[in-house]
Amino acid sequence: MQGFRAPFRTMIAVLAALGGCATPPGGATVDAARPEAAAPTRSLFVQGSMNVYRRFLPEKRTRMIEFYNDVLALRPLQPIDLGGGMQMILFGVGSGQVKLATGLKEGRQYQLGGVHAGRGIRLITLFYPDEVALVARFRERGYAEPAFSDPGDGRRAALVQDPGGFSLQLVILPGATAADCARVEVGINVADLERSRAFYREFVGLDELPPVQDALLGVTKYPYRHGETTLNLWSAGAALPADTGSAGIQYVVGDVDAVAARAQARNVPVEEPLSDMPGFALRTVWLNDPDGVTNYFAQVGARTAAGK
Numbered sequence: 001m002q003g004f005r006a007p008f009r010t011m012i013a014v015l016a017a018l019g020g021c022a023t024p025p026g027g028a029t030v031d032a033a034r035p036e037a038a039a040p041t042r043s044l045f046v047q048g049s050m051n052v053y054r055r056f057l058p059e060k061r062t063r064m065i066e067f068y069n070d071v072l073a074l075r076p077l078q079p080i081d082l083g084g085g086m087q088m089i090l091f092g093v094g095s096g097q098v099k100l101a102t103g104l105k106e107g108r109q110y111q112l113g114g115v116h117a118g119r120g121i122r123l124i125t126l127f128y129p130d131e132v133a134l135v136a137r138f139r140e141r142g143y144a145e146p147a148f149s150d151p152g153d154g155r156r157a158a159l160v161q162d163p164g165g166f167s168l169q170l171v172i173l174p175g176a177t178a179a180d181c182a183r184v185e186v187g188i189n190v191a192d193l194e195r196s197r198a199f200y201r202e203f204v205g206l207d208e209l210p211p212v213q214d215a216l217l218g219v220t221k222y223p224y225r226h227g228e229t230t231l232n233l234w235s236a237g238a239a240l241p242a243d244t245g246s247a248g249i250q251y252v253v254g255d256v257d258a259v260a261a262r263a264q265a266r267n268v269p270v271e272e273p274l275s276d277m278p279g280f281a282l283r284t285v286w287l288n289d290p291d292g293v294t295n296y297f298a299q300v301g302a303r304t305a306a307g308k
Helices: 005-017 058-071 131-140 193-204 256-265
Strands: 051-056 080-083 086-093 096-102 120-128 156-161 167-172 184-189 212-214 219-226 229-234 247-252 270-276 282-288 294-300
Touching (some): 051 058, 051 120, 058 096, 120 131, 120 247, 131 167, 193 219, 193 229, 212 229, 256 282
Parallel strands (some): 051 096, 120 167, 184 229, 247 294
Antiparallel strands (some): 080 086, 086 096, 120 184, 156 167, 219 229, 270 282, 282 294
């Protein structure tokens, strides 16, 4: 497996050049004398969406590009050359991005095999206005046609897998506008719903929406939204193996030092500590949610350019 931290941070730098206690997630305590430590990180976001990335084996690169570009018809962006023959392949959806990263990261767990085969990020949901055109692209490029069904809410949906073995849910919204389809949903299968809901509600600070019954997945989803991106949490069993490496969430923020301070105050696990990227005005911290899912915060701007 290949270490991925430094190349991924390089890619972010290039892209961005464009009297009591409160109880936080996990039951840790926050010093009331430091009210900023109890504030959610949402107030620090500077992008109206979240980004999602996928790691996959290098030999899948050609097929992955074909699938996301030609079949799913996502908006291609300029790829980033990471050196050593590696690239970050970028696709835009609204103001956010789906990022395809060649190579696995050491120290992370990988468990593909379907939506309910493991814990962690299990699903990316994309939206389309035209089922016929979407199915035709699958057929024309030699992929099995998605089997759409009506989950009972006026939409049609199907589950497919990308060439790297990761699941996607394709949802047809008849008559949808471009804005309707300029969004992404990320499905996370968690061990402890209350603990994970608290993390995304109280530490990250996402908007908590009413629960949704998903007939296709056979679960109750608990949605948490920021702008054009929604995270859907559900639980299909705490004993499932963890997948902490196949996918992750990224937030672009204006003060990553404040994110790190709030994480420390709440005892949020740190995957990669607060650090600067040499040669770039980039400062980052990688955190983990209760199931080990990467929540990656990146800041680009004057803070590191000033030498802090």
